Amino acid sequence: MAGVDDFAQVLESVPGGGIILTSVDAVADWARGHSLWMMPMGTACCAMELIAASFSRFDFDRHGSIPRPDPRHTDVMVVAGTITRKMAPAVKLLWEQMPDPKWCIAMGNCAISGGIFYYDTYSVVRGVDEFLPVDVYIAGCPPRPEALQDAVLRLREKVRADSMSPGRRRAIEGVLPLPTAGDGTAEGGSE
């Protein structure tokens, strides 16, 4: 996305370029946020809930998200399940096959940290964030389909805060601040 960044920088320096940037950002972010197509990277138990989330009962299509098996047509990879050392290269390859801009949801404890398979095992990658940039983490073993839908709505907030120009990227609203060092408690979140 280097070309886009350079272009955005040039636009920033041109009088009136900011207006163009803002409006293009608004359209692009709105469109991307409402059309998050999923690459269902279901490997283990969480895949069942991933399937359930897009099926009749929970119906992901309501939010404009549909699962597409082809990585080239998708925007967000939902890593649902344990990633083993044998599987990791394939996941990475599929991630690289997805066109930018793309996002990643780590669904379930296995994808976050290895979860129940953290200790004593020799073949599990402890968290998909060891090799993929994860945007949203969903805890649970497995998380409920509603949690996955909430994750997509949270991701939409993150997408909305994005911009072509690095200087215009906004902080994401409505997210709990990380606890600071030395301070035992998190300062109350905005929610």
Next chain:
Amino acid sequence: MSLVELREHLCATFPDLCPLFSIEFGDGVLQVGPERLHEAMEGLKTLGFDMLGMVTAVDFGEEFELVYRLRAREMGVAIIVRARLPRHTPRAASVTDLWPAADWHEREVYDLFGIVFEGHPDLRRILLPDDWVGHPLRKDYEDPSIIRRPDYR
């Protein structure tokens, strides 16, 4: 057929296997040496044990124990066959010629324990990647990536 009847049947057909047979935890068990494993399995197959349920191994330090579980559908009885292999030469005869089902099971045992099955048509790793070093289910398997669990119990 009960296990006692099975013992009688076995002793009548293969008298030399008779002393190796015992009954533990409600299972018929046949303990054979690795050199007689294939012969015993062949005998059991002619006896009517037509289904090979599983092949696995246990690491007992100096020795590996191969465990086969066979089932005879007609007789309605099952038997566990055990064979102890020395750790330094973990080799046994493959039973893929008797039960094709053994194919993947023996590959799995080879993969996880490093026991070589002689006569297996295609003995490769099955669960782990081909370039994996070591055999994880051995008790002395060391891997720097393993994080030992604190003793919570």
Next chain:
Amino acid sequence: MSERLVVNIGPSHPSTHGVCRIVVELDGEIVTHAEPIIGHLHRGIEKMAENRTYLQIVPLTDRLDYVGSMYANWAYCRAVERLAGIRVPERAEYIRVIVCELQRIASHMMGIGSAAADTGAFTVFMYAFEQRELVVDLFEALCGSRLTYNYVRPGGVSADLPDGWVDRCRTFIKGHPDAMREIDRMLFGNVIFRARTKGIGVLDAADAVAWGASGPVARGSGVDYDLRRDDPYSMYPRFDFTVPLGERGDSYDRARVRLWECVESCRIVEQALDQLAEYEPGVIMTEGLPRLLAPGRGDAYDHIESARGCLGVYLVSDGGVCPYRMKVRSPAFSNLALLPLLATGHTLSDLIVVLGSLDPVFGEVDR
């Protein structure tokens, strides 16, 4: 002979039902060789079990066969009970039978549904999954979890049936056979589906036995073998049920056997619910079990008929609080080994159908 085309399917593919890689050699569209490469979900559960207490392993078994978690729970618990000599209260046994037969329905819904989706009938998958959701609702009411139940424990079950659960279950059992008939008409009566599955991947009975196939895969080939009847365990001798059998052993029969097993499961659950009413509520766990089970030295194998076949657990104890070795004999592993045999000579499309009819769950294949 023309030049061969080697096609790699998976490990992430919409119809490999998980993470299976199949390297297929094609002559035109005809599969000349197919090699499943498994192990992409090998999580080392058997190694982990060596460092867990007997009770701590139960959640691990949930993750084995994630489409039917109750089975792995139960098979493991039976092995522990055999090893430690635990007698389970009859009410708990009845509850186990009920949840496992419901689990069979849930699992077969996934099996039939994904077999349908493999042929492109995605709507049938949705209809089948809706039935699965109803079962999952029941389980959620029972133990609070939709997928990984951790419900069957060594010595009994973790909780008694909640109030009103029996009535909800009866409502489901009443409606389910009709839903199955609808799927039977919609999918199995469809001329395209019949053409796609009949005569595809024929497994004859001798091969099924020799390759250690079990469950609907073996029964689809006419192997009249069901552990519930032929090696009766738990309360199964007290129920009246039939074992559906296929005739030709093709993909169609394998899928259809699953359908009728669901209807039979409904019958079993109904009888179990009737007989359960005679038992006093609350007695669901063996009295006086120690917090840390430490069975004596020895080994034990026990198995149950899971939705995929004969699911066995082999435990070796050295007298400690953790098992010395745990081995899971997974039916899907043995069934999947049949794929090269069944798919060779058919087209690439048929390979997918055959794989779907074997209904593997890779958590269980790879463990």
Next chain:
Amino acid sequence: MSLLLGFAYGLAAVGLIAGGAVIGVWWERKVAGRIQLRLGPQQLGPAGVFQMLADVPKLLFKEDIVPYGADRPTFRYAPMLVFAPIAASVAVVPFWAGWAPLDSVVGVAFFLAVPSVAVLGMLLSAWASHNTLSTIGGMRAAAQMVSYEVPRTLAVLSVVVLAGSLQPTEITGAWRWWWVPLTAVGFLVYLIASVAEMNRGPFDLPEAESELVAGYFADYSGFRWAIFMMAEYGSMIAAALFGTALFLGGPAWFAGVGGLIAYVGVACVIITAIMWAKWTFPRMRQDHLMTFCWTVLTPLALVQLLVAGAVAVWL
């Protein structure tokens, strides 16, 4: 002047197909949802009608990937080769009684011949992707589309014989109500063959989701993939409009705007039926597909042609 007019028609055709595809995708998602006990898009606009307004800009803003090993120019321009013939084929559709954008005397031949060029685009895109699954998809597409041309053409010929003309406007002008029962079989064959031509419904083997992931366009991302989707929906729209006009008389029912509305309405019903079939039936297999074409559809179309010819001679 005529060049300018042609340019305007071209823009209008692309606009019609793009707009039709946008509405069609939304409608398909709603129809599929209704069939599958769910709701479909809900959030943007009433019943999610503006869902595609989000999807299309998103696809436009996506990265345009040309995979390593792909033949770059071929890969880039193959989608155009799929889309352009299908957009061109709309030109001969008689929208108004006695009027079509391109009122050619060989309009029927034009409609049947030009979209077949799309198969070249599919083959090229499949080959250029440098991907085994794509290649298989492209081969299947070629085999299927070339074969189904035959019953489709024969079915259309029955109407041509009845009207005694290859000009779509003349055919609709000559249309009589008793053609409907007479050419019912032909219409069915035409519809089935058209569905196979557009790689949809039970005949979506070239893109078989459960086998080839997405077939010949598996490696296309962003807008190039959207062009393939537009071509698919465009071909559906064109086939429905043309079939309604030729077999059902379409614009000949009423004069004026009412006629146009009724005509397009019936075409929409046919499109919905095509979607309905897609979400109900399993996918066929390649050899069954070919057998079905050559042993069922082609003989049926031939019989239909004979009957229509006999009636035409008898009149």
